[in-house]
Amino acid sequence: MDKKGYSNGEVTITWEPKKCTHSGNCVRGLPKVFRPKEKPWIKIDLGSSNEMVEQVKKCPSGALGYYFE
Ligand code: SF4
Structure with missing residues (x-):
C-alpha cells in the first residue's frame, strides 16, 4: 500500500498519493503545513494538531487521513 505518514509525536497525518x-483544498486551507513544492510536502511541525x-477532514478525495498516537 502506498501510504505515507507524517508524525509530530501526537498525531500522524497520512497521505495516499493515488x-x-x-x-488544492489542503494547500489553500493551511498553506504553512501543506507545501506541495517541498519535500517532505507536509510540514507536520508547523501546525497545531x-x-x-x-484540514485533513476537508480533503475531498480521502487521500489525507489521521490518527492519534
Ligand atoms: S485531494 Fe486532499 S490531499 Fe490532495 S490536494 Fe486535495 S485536499 Fe490535498
Whole structure:
C-alpha cells in the first residue's frame, strides 16, 4: 500500500498519493503545513494538531487521513 505518514509525536497525518485529486483544498486551507513544492510536502511541525486534523477532514478525495498516537 502506498501510504505515507507524517508524525509530530501526537498525531500522524497520512497521505495516499493515488487517491489525491490535487484539488488544492489542503494547500489553500493551511498553506504553512501543506507545501506541495517541498519535500517532505507536509510540514507536520508547523501546525497545531487540531488545525491539521480539521484540514485533513476537508480533503475531498480521502487521500489525507489521521490518527492519534
Ligand atoms: S485536499 Fe486532499 S485531494 Fe486535495 S490536494 Fe490535498 S490531499 Fe490532495
